[in-house]
Amino acid sequence: MKKTATLWQIIALIGALFLPWYGVNGGFWSFGWIGGIFSDPKSASAVAQGLIHDRWWLITALVPLAGSGLALLLVKNHKLLAKLLVLISIAGLVMIAAQGFIVGRTGPRIFADLFMDGPGQTGQSGLGSGAMIVFFSQLFILTTGVSGIGKGRGDAFIVGLIGLIISLVGIFVFFPVSHILVQAFQNADGAFSFAEFWERLSSSRIWSLRCLTGSGSCGPAWNSLVLAILTGAGTTLLGLAFALIATRTNFKAKPLLRVLTIIPIITPPFVIGLALILLFGRSGTVTDLLNTYFDIPKTRWLYGFWGIYLAQLLSFTPIAFLVLIGVVEGVSPSMEEASQSLNANRWQTFRLVSFPLMRPGLANAFLLGFIESIADFGNPLVLGGNFSVLSTEIYFSIVGAVANSGRAATLALVLLSMTLSAFLVQRWWLGKKSYATVTGKGDSGQHAALNPVLRGFCYATALPWAAFTVVVYSMIIFGSFVKLWGYDHSFTFDHYLRAFSISFSDGIRWTGVAWDSYFTTLTIASIAAPLTALVGLATAYLLVRQKFVGKEVFEFSTMLSFAIPGTVIGISYILAFNVPPIELTGTSVILIMVFVFRNMPVGVRGGIAALSQLDKSLDEASVTLGANSFTTVRKVIIPLMGPAILAALSYSFVRAITAVSAVIFLVSAKHNMATSFIVGRVENGEYGIAIAYSAVLIVTMLAVILTLQLIIGKRRLRREDRVQKYIKVEVAAR
Numbered sequence: 001m002k003k004t005a006t007l008w009q010i011i012a013l014i015g016a017l018f019l020p021w022y023g024v025n026g027g028f029w030s031f032g033w034i035g036g037i038f039s040d041p042k043s044a045s046a047v048a049q050g051l052i053h054d055r056w057w058l059i060t061a062l063v064p065l066a067g068s069g070l071a072l073l074l075v076k077n078h079k080l081l082a083k084l085l086v087l088i089s090i091a092g093l094v095m096i097a098a099q100g101f102i103v104g105r106t107g108p109r110i111f112a113d114l115f116m117d118g119p120g121q122t123g124q125s126g127l128g129s130g131a132m133i134v135f136f137s138q139l140f141i142l143t144t145g146v147s148g149i150g151k152g153r154g155d156a157f158i159v160g161l162i163g164l165i166i167s168l169v170g171i172f173v174f175f176p177v178s179h180i181l182v183q184a185f186q187n188a189d190g191a192f193s194f195a196e197f198w199e200r201l202s203s204s205r206i207w208s209l210r211c212l213t214g215s216g217s218c219g220p221a222w223n224s225l226v227l228a229i230l231t232g233a234g235t236t237l238l239g240l241a242f243a244l245i246a247t248r249t250n251f252k253a254k255p256l257l258r259v260l261t262i263i264p265i266i267t268p269p270f271v272i273g274l275a276l277i278l279l280f281g282r283s284g285t286v287t288d289l290l291n292t293y294f295d296i297p298k299t300r301w302l303y304g305f306w307g308i309y310l311a312q313l314l315s316f317t318p319i320a321f322l323v324l325i326g327v328v329e330g331v332s333p334s335m336e337e338a339s340q341s342l343n344a345n346r347w348q349t350f351r352l353v354s355f356p357l358m359r360p361g362l363a364n365a366f367l368l369g370f371i372e373s374i375a376d377f378g379n380p381l382v383l384g385g386n387f388s389v390l391s392t393e394i395y396f397s398i399v400g401a402v403a404n405s406g407r408a409a410t411l412a413l414v415l416l417s418m419t420l421s422a423f424l425v426q427r428w429w430l431g432k433k434s435y436a437t438v439t440g441k442g443d444s445g446q447h448a449a450l451n452p453v454l455r456g457f458c459y460a461t462a463l464p465w466a467a468f469t470v471v472v473y474s475m476i477i478f479g480s481f482v483k484l485w486g487y488d489h490s491f492t493f494d495h496y497l498r499a500f501s502i503s504f505s506d507g508i509r510w511t512g513v514a515w516d517s518y519f520t521t522l523t524i525a526s527i528a529a530p531l532t533a534l535v536g537l538a539t540a541y542l543l544v545r546q547k548f549v550g551k552e553v554f555e556f557s558t559m560l561s562f563a564i565p566g567t568v569i570g571i572s573y574i575l576a577f578n579v580p581p582i583e584l585t586g587t588s589v590i591l592i593m594v595f596v597f598r599n600m601p602v603g604v605r606g607g608i609a610a611l612s613q614l615d616k617s618l619d620e621a622s623v624t625l626g627a628n629s630f631t632t633v634r635k636v637i638i639p640l641m642g643p644a645i646l647a648a649l650s651y652s653f654v655r656a657i658t659a660v661s662a663v664i665f666l667v668s669a670k671h672n673m674a675t676s677f678i679v680g681r682v683e684n685g686e687y688g689i690a691i692a693y694s695a696v697l698i699v700t701m702l703a704v705i706l707t708l709q710l711i712i713g714k715r716r717l718r719r720e721d722r723v724q725k726y727i728k729v730e731v732a733a734r
Helices: 003-016 046-051 056-074 078-102 127-147 155-185 194-201 221-248 256-266 270-278 284-292 304-329 335-342 346-359 359-375 379-383 390-399 405-428 452-479 494-500 517-546 553-556 564-575 587-611 616-624 629-638 642-658 672-681 687-712 722-733
Strands: 483-486 488-491
Touching: 003 046, 003 056, 003 127, 003 304, 046 056, 046 127, 056 078, 056 127, 127 629, 155 194, 155 405, 155 517, 155 553, 155 564, 155 587, 194 405, 221 256, 221 304, 221 359, 221 390, 221 405, 221 452, 221 494, 256 304, 256 452, 256 553, 256 642, 256 687, 270 284, 270 304, 270 379, 270 452, 270 687, 304 359, 304 379, 304 452, 304 642, 335 346, 346 359, 346 452, 359 390, 359 405, 359 587, 359 722, 379 494, 390 405, 390 564, 452 687, 483 687, 494 687, 517 553, 517 587, 517 642, 517 672, 517 687, 564 587, 564 642, 587 642, 616 629, 629 642, 642 672, 642 687, 672 687
Parallel strands: none
Antiparallel strands: 483 488
């Protein structure tokens, strides 16, 4: 314990002495701050700020750091040292946060008399790299002390990981979300009013059931709930059908099928909606054909529930597939063989053995489909018509002619309550049963083949859907090569040339209008994706393998940012991170953080589903052989979680590129994202460039996902049955 705490103490001292306490112009990696680390008040370290530049409150914030250093030097008793480190580091964390909140950008928020006639009177900017290093060093000193007391079985790695995840979720989920949700309890003057909150919450505009009597439409709460349940069920069913075909059949076009299940997820949402409109809208291609040859009248059926439902099935089935394919592969063949040895047929084996062991994956796939549907913004915006849902109602409450942030926050609370309910139902359905099928024992054999009826059902379900996906995306590709989609179908390359032209006249110059946002998007997505996977899978490991106080609350909190519409998340980030102590607005960091913590739940749910199948005896055997928790995770757990890692990396990379609502308010002139660029082109009526850009993004993301599949590979849970192959060859030879 003492060595670990001393290491973090040294790192904290480096942050306090040699790194800028405040954010610097040009960013940390420009290193322009090095020359002024002592002399320039804009880039000086905390110690230099306090001793040279009269920012005395920074020195008081560092007093606990000196206290922990003295404790490490003087205290010899292990238990006493651990308790002192816990108390001192808590004080240090509180004081760092307090000094950041007390003094704002324009001056002190409270205790103004203490800052008279000094630099504190004029305020301070947001915290920088030095403050971050000191804060997290103090955090790890705290967790090291907690492990030294004996908590978390005395494992500093586990306790430190718990502390880190809780801190990150608190800073980048609870802190920003609280800024907007608190407005649900405020009136127009900013004063708290529970009466006004209850009036908004119980309004018939939210809970109306007039659609059941035919006298009007139902409220957005019921619309969202029904749509989310059906979408969750539909995507789970389709995802399971694709997963079974990919793992339990000899279907020859499996690689193509995998590609088709992934393509919908790598498309900006409104592009799918636009393709559906051009196919099934009142003047769509299919609508015209049906009217011409079958005299079926043209209608607007697409604009409403069925249109949104169709688009969401296209958009979110890949999520279910990515979660379920690893779960289906993880069912032990030995159990299926044992069932058949006891005279069970293939249908009984699947129904009584295989399917129950897939329950964690099915539950997580449904939960993700439910949450994705209820928080979806793009599809209802394009195809909603008069069918209102919570996400679009929240958006129009914020950006409408008369902004009503109180109503938007109230609707967000209703949405959160539905997510919590789905989460609790999922927990009840899974219960406390064990679903572990991967143990330390060798597992040979092959999965049982599907029952002919079940196989036929999977083919009948998945293959028409795959064909429909091909048609939709063919329309998108077609639209990028015509002058004006839907009106002038003359062939042209103009859209691609304008967006992605390159000049070689004076060296290589990226002259296309889309290159800047393209490179920015790829850079941010490449940084955010591994961070998302790391945080998500680490959280899943804690939830499945560790026991700690408040684990259920912590698990739900990891779903919070996923459940709230992206528009609300984007606005809450602006409110939280536009002023000290944490100023991120206008930087690439705020985009990375919103992607990491918005998409983290996919890594969490996929990791939970995969870890539920890995028996704890694997961990225990590793620890028994002398490995610590970190080594066990690195050498035992991670190699068995290939599908979960692939799902987290693929999905987070894709969502960082295709997200619209979460970043529409966060982009800047310096950091413009692809979806923001595309939306701007659509608003200007330049559909060709928007579709061409979308096609390039689809190809880019598909290439990245296939590369990740090759790098990560397929999870090997059993020995290849080479002995049987050898016997067959010998028999054939004789």
